[in-house]
Each structure stands twice: as C-alpha cells, then as structure tokens.
Amino acid sequence: MFLKGLKPTLFRISTKLTLAYSMVLILSSTLIFSFLYFQITHSLQAQERSILVSKTEEFANRIEVNGLEDFKQYFEVLRTFDRDSSLIVTVYGENGEILFSHSPTPQPQFDQTLLVNELNKHGESTFEFSIPERSGAEAVLVLGKILKNGERLVMAKSTEGMGKQLRYLQKLFWWALLPVALIGFLGGLFLSNSTLSPVRELINSMKKIERGSLSTRVPVGGSEDELEELKLMFNKALDKIENLVNGLKEAFDHLAHDIRTPVTRLRGRAEIALTSEGDLESYREALQSCFENSDKILSFLQVLTDITEAENRSKKLKIEKKFISELVREIMDLYEMAFEEKNIKVIQKLDTHDWAMVDPRLISRVIANLLDNAHKYTPPGGEVIIETINQTESVILKVVDSGPGIAAEEHGLIWQKLYRSDKSRSEYGMGLGLTFVKAVVEAHDGKVSIKSPVKDGRGTEMEITLQKMA
Missing domain, CATH: 3.30.450 (Beta-Lactamase)
Structure with a gap:
C-alpha cells in the first residue's frame, strides 16, 4: 500500500x-x-x-x-x-x-x-x-x-x-556532504515550487474550465520567461475556444431557426393533406410544397457539407485553366433578369486576360454567391460593379454594391457559419454564402477581403484573389 x-x-x-x-x-x-x-x-x-x-x-x-x-x-x-x-x-x-x-x-x-x-x-x-x-x-x-x-x-x-x-580530508568531505544534500533538497523544493507555480495556475484554470467556467483566464505576471509566454498563448487559445463555443451556440440557434421554417411548412402541408378530403390537385400542391421545403433543407445541408470539405481540403479540386470573365458572364446570364426587376445597373469591367487555375464549378458558385448578395442588399435603382484585374501571378475579382454597407466590427464575423448581420435579417438566407466563398477561395490558396463602406457611408466591396499557378 x-x-x-x-x-x-x-x-x-x-x-x-x-x-x-x-x-x-x-x-x-x-x-x-x-x-x-x-x-x-x-x-x-x-x-x-x-x-x-x-x-x-x-x-x-x-x-x-x-x-x-x-x-x-x-x-x-x-x-x-x-x-x-x-x-x-x-x-x-x-x-x-x-x-x-x-x-x-x-x-x-x-x-x-x-x-x-x-x-x-x-x-x-x-x-x-x-x-x-x-x-x-x-x-x-x-x-x-x-x-x-x-x-x-x-x-x-x-x-x-x-x-x-588525506583520510581526515575524506572524513571531512563525507560530513560536509550531509548539509550539502540537505541544502540541495531544500533548494530543489524551492526551485520546483517557483518554477512550476505557473503550471499549477494552468492546472487550476483548466479545472475551472472543466467545471464550465469558460471565462476563466490564467493570471499573467510581469516576467518574460517561457512559462509566461505559455500562459499568454494559453489565454489566447481560451479566447478562441470561448469565441468558438459562443459562435457554435449562436450558430445552432440560427440553424434551428432557419431549418424550423421549412420543416414547419413541410409538416403543416402534409398534415393538411392527410386530415382534409381534397381533390387530386390539392394533394399535388401539398406534395409540391413538401418537395420544395425538403429541397431547401437538403440544399442547406449540402452547403454545410461543401464548406466542411473545402475547409478541410478533403475533396480534391478539379483544377483547370479558366478565364474568370467567362465565368462571370455565365452567372450574369442567370442573374440578369433579377437585376432588371430591381432596376439595378450592372457595370462589368472585365479583363480579357484574366485566366487562373481554378475548379470552374466551385468558383462559379463563389461568383454566384457574391452576385446574389449584391442583388439582395442593393436597393432598387442602385448600382453593382463587377471587375476583374489581371496581374502577373494572380487575378482579382471585385464585386461592389451600393447597399447599406457592413459595420467595421462585423468584417471579421461575416465569414463565420450561419452569421447574419442585423441588416440582413429581413432578407431570406442561410448565412452560409460568405462562409462558402472564403472556404473555397482559401482551398484554391487564394485570399478574400472586404471593404465597407465604399462611398458616402454606403456600399460594400468584396474582393477575391485567385492564383494563376495551382
């Protein structure tokens, strides 16, 4: 024992x-x-x-x-x-x-x-x-x-x-070794206690976090040794973890809200069809509504899957040489009528040499997401500018709208899953579009950035950079 x-x-x-x-x-x-x-x-x-x-x-x-x-x-x-x-x-x-x-x-x-x-x-x-x-x-x-x-x-x-x-010297040494050993033991205790005190603080903080106190931080002293650096890094990691946990909580709230609507509609139409005695056409309409709402749910989940694959790079990209201006024109053909309905003027400044090594299917969806956001948040009679800039080693794509803009404190949040600013609550959306854009562009070793406001306190400029060499 x-x-x-x-x-x-x-x-x-x-x-x-x-x-x-x-x-x-x-x-x-x-x-x-x-x-x-x-x-x-x-x-x-x-x-x-x-x-x-x-x-x-x-x-x-x-x-x-x-x-x-x-x-x-x-x-x-x-x-x-x-x-x-x-x-x-x-x-x-x-x-x-x-x-x-x-x-x-x-x-x-x-x-x-x-x-x-x-x-x-x-x-x-x-x-x-x-x-x-x-x-x-x-x-x-x-x-x-x-x-x-x-x-x-x-x-x-x-x-x-x-x-x-000489024998006297040997005896003197053995007697002197006892206080040396005692001093060594006491000095070792002091050294270990002073050296490991930051580690104990880390352990105590982790125990508090384990009990659910995510706001706990390790006290930082004034020294500049490696353990103090470890405590600073640990606190930074805790900040990120707390932000991620809070973000997940908020994301699940948004997820529940966004999925609840189509699920409720699907269940409601199915319940009405089952409890009422309607004709064939009413049953057909109910099935059509169920199909559309289930399709929204599947689309939502598919986008989440695509984002995860892009972030983890678990899906191999089908890279080929493609002119970005061609992809822009193809997507604009789909959105042209929508822009005309809101009387939005679209200005295209496309370079004829703007080729890059990309996966055309994914980059087309990136362009579609950017144009969709520009269409949503640009008021009727507004203006949207689509521009490509050819560079030696890369191509820049800019989409500038004349909407209300995005607050500076939200610039880092809009790329997060399911995040939707207060200005976008009135518009339907899953809160995954910009997350998808960032994940796909970074999977291509590119960069994304935002500038808002653009002019007179309004407007948003989305910019992505794609590499010419894969």
Missing part, C-alpha cells in the same frame, strides 16, 4: 526537479572535492619527495666532503632531533653491508629483503621507488644516491602522516 501511494509522488515533476537539483549539487560537490583531493594529494607527495631530495643531497655532500665518521658523529650530536624526525637514513657499502643506519621512533615496519632487492635493481647514480609497509595501506618512499667511493646513501620516509591527513 505504501509503494502504491509513493509511485505517483515519485513521478511528479516537482519531485523529479527536487531530486535532480539535489543530485546535481551533490555530484558537483563530489567532483570539486575529487579535484581538490587530487591536487592536495599531488602537492603532499611533491612536498614529501622534495624533503627527501634536499636531505639526500645534503647528506651525500656531507659524507663525500667530511667522510662517514663525521656523518655518524653528526647524528650522535643531533640524535634527539633526528629521533623525532620521520626520516630513515642508511648507508650501504660496496658489497651491500650496512655501514650506518638511523631510524625514527616509531620505526616504519617494512620488508628489508624487499628493500635490498629493489636497491639491487637500480644501478643509476640516483634512484627513487616506493615499497609497502607491512601493516596498513601506507607506503615508504625511498630515494638514494651512489656516492663517489661506491657507497650508497638511502633515504626513506613513511607516508603515514600524509595518509592520515
């Missing part, structure tokens, strides 16, 4: 950061100590060797200048001083016999046979080696020199004192 409760705690990021900080601090302290320990060891060894070298030169010169008897008298006079020192001094004759020997108190215990064997291996004028002591892990450092008369002066010194100093 304890391990089960411990596992989630161990895998928390705060725990990992705390442990990582502690380990880094401990490892760095260990590395620093190892470096210092190596330097101190090297320095002590160099110091010990330096003492032996200087003493060896001093004693060799004394023996060679004053003789061995003087050297013996020298140690007799300074016996007390030399007894307290840690130097072992031995003079060997040419045949290996010991002519003089001096040992400190206490005397290091080592194998004399091993020492003689090592001496016999070195025939140089000066030599240096080390041999282990019989007890402990210490060693005896040996330096020597062959004198002019063939005798050999051997100096030895135990490294026990140096070993004690």
